[in-house]
Amino acid sequence: MTTADQRDIDVDRLFRRVTLRLVPFLFICYAAAYLDRVNVGFAKLQMSSDLGFSDTVYGLGAGLFFVGYILFEVPSNTILHRVGAKRWIARIMISWAIISGAMALVTNPTAFYVLRFLLGVAEAGFIPGILYYLTLWYPAHRRGRVFAYFLAAIPVASIVGGPLSGWIIESMDGLLGHSGWRWMFAIEALPSLVLGFVVLMFLDNSVKSAKWLTDREQAVILAEVERDRERSSTLHLSFMAMLRDPKIWLLSGIYLCVALGIYIVSFWLPTIIAGTGVESLFAIGLLTAIPYSCAVAAMILNSIHADRTGERRLHAAIPCLVTAAGLVVTALGMGNTVVAMIGLSLAAAGASTTQAAFWTLPSAFLGGVAAAGGIALINSVGNFSGLLSTSLVGWLSDLTGSTISSLYGIAVLLAVGAALLARLPAHVVDDPSRVARLEKEKAGVGRR
Template identity: 55%
Template sequence: MTTATNPGVLTSASEQEKNVLYKKVFWRIMPFLMLCYVIAYLDRVNVGFAKLQMSVDLGFSETVFGLGAGLFFIGYFLFEVPSNILMHKVGARIWIARIMITWGLLSAVFMFVETPTQFYVLRFLLGLAEAGFYPGIILYLTYWFPSHRRAKVIAVFMSGIPVAGILGNPLSGWIMDAFHGTTGMHGWQWMFVIEAIPAVLIGLATLAYLDNDVKSAKWLNDDEKKVLAEDIAHDQTGKESNHSFGAIVKDARVWLMCLIYFSFVMGQYGLTLWMPTLVKATGVTGNLHIGLLSAIPFGCAIVAMNLIGRSADKHRERRWHLVVPALMGAIGFVGAALFADNTAISIASLSLAAAGVLTCAPLFWSLPTAFLSGAAAAVGIAAINSVGNLAGFVSPYLIGYLKDLTHSNAIGMYMLAVMLVVGSIATLATSAKMVNK
């Protein structure tokens, strides 16, 4: 490979050659990882669609549903740091496959739920099973891409969330309508079984397809491996690598990241878990129709996520690329609350909310990975994600409780808007020098 002359740039390859190499890496691993995340997220939030029938069939209140939906994240919280540490030790291939297979099997067991207690226990166990998948992938991407290439890559990976909404919501609605009553089972039972199968199959495929790191990739030659290894090593220079849990807990920057992520996750799960309910509340009938309309905001989110992610990498600016979509999300939630009886305006408002809150998550991870590396990243990413994802418990539970208390979704939407503003302020409190790399 030729030599670059730009100061501060690694000299083993020109920037043009690096771009070609990173494109090769991207197309090898990202489509597969995105597919994994689509399936993971669908199995995580399809309970929001099941609610349309499940709550009626089983007599669950809004509070019962919200608590059960949120208990997933308690299991997630407890096992996330150990899970990421184990992945760092045993390798991504085996660990990600283990996660997908176990959560697929547990997701199918939801067909047997009859009582709130069974619902609570299974949601908790599903969180335990899936813990480590998302932070594990974020950590995995640091093995392959330097920080200044990562926002775009993570945005593509997290496009799995809106893709799961676009494909999964209509699919869930169709399954629930088409299979309802077949062999005496409810539509929501069929939905859990059918949508669990891909997780197990892709989990098995992971064992054959995924490589643990650059060194083990047989589809790269020695020169390519050297360039990637040098780039990653250069990127980690000067970053925190102390991997002790105590050191991470004492780092004020990590706690600031937890606050920012908690605020954004409040909006994310408030949207994804309650989207079908919010659309239905505007007067839409029929599960398939609700699913089709629910897909529109996720389509808008895909465009926003990738455009803003590309812009963040191009300009090497992180903070304002987070603040602007967060405020977009806040405005969207307020609009959805004010015009809850108007389907067209509600869908437009939810589209703005989705574009904002779903863009925040991938761009957020460019902040902590700008100052953490190696084993410290394994612990730090998992710690931030686990604390932040407690919002996945708080958000659906509070929205359900407030809905039962006020018989309206409005107060819950206003709460989500406030949390996004809090996250924006906390983002601006970070050092631009620390994160804009």
């Protein structure tokens, strides 16, 4: 399509239409996925006493999710690249819903460990698969806020899921002779199961297969995405060349640090709040909504500013430092609910904002199969932190009787991650338009 042919198409309006079509649906799918992943944090408050699980048993079981996830994530994303998003995302959602619902049948540590591992296998590839899928639809300068809208499903799922999980556990405890935590697992698996079948009817594999777009609209979107690819010589790496790229491994190490903040908040937030003296499960659920409400606002505002300026590194590094500070405040305020909630709000806002900003970095220099594999690899390595944070925190909690030492240790690692983020080369991760503008300004200064 020629430039003249595209003049009568409002590109901004077209991308708003794409966003309204894709992002709310993917947001709902991810919210359901994340709820099924982390509702074990609420189940712990009743399940541990029912089944006699120590914090070490809970931490190991929660962490085994990530073993399955890590082992199968890269293969899962490469299969998605080959067979298309529609079938593969549907397969992921339906299988994890069945396994998540089966958590209601757990009676001993072995069953807990096996099902958590299988849940990780089932869900492997979902997040990086969706992030890769979105790179097929959006050029770099539009991805920041789109990624943030999608990843906002994490705090929103927690805002809704916290009170919901607490209410189900308390109100349905003893119904038909079953504990409340069993009802919670069974009920909260249903949305994912239904959505898995909806994916098959609703999701398009690519821009070209979207029948709700005209041929001209498809051409405009593909031209916008291709224009970004032409500006970078690294976008067309093969999968093996991607594995040899040191930037991929640096980003993997950074995400290992970043994800520590995400998962300590996700899996231990209810326990930390309970440790400050709050006893009602429903009240704990309501209190968990406060940090995640802060997270939604922070991550969207940060991403809008990042898209506007084209700068990416500091928009990830500064929130990472905020997460570290929040964990320190939480540790200092463990005896005071108000102070701990301030710290948890800082930590949740910083962690969610960092995650959304981080995922614009690899997509800035990867495309095609390298993007599918690279994003999955980074997420896999980063998710070792899920195993580390849940297992280590559980063990230290049993050893010391408190999560305080864990909070300080993870805060230090988050500060390391922030320092590494700030040292990433701007010309690699910032938006191409910003890099070109800065180079032009530098050339102008040199001539003067």
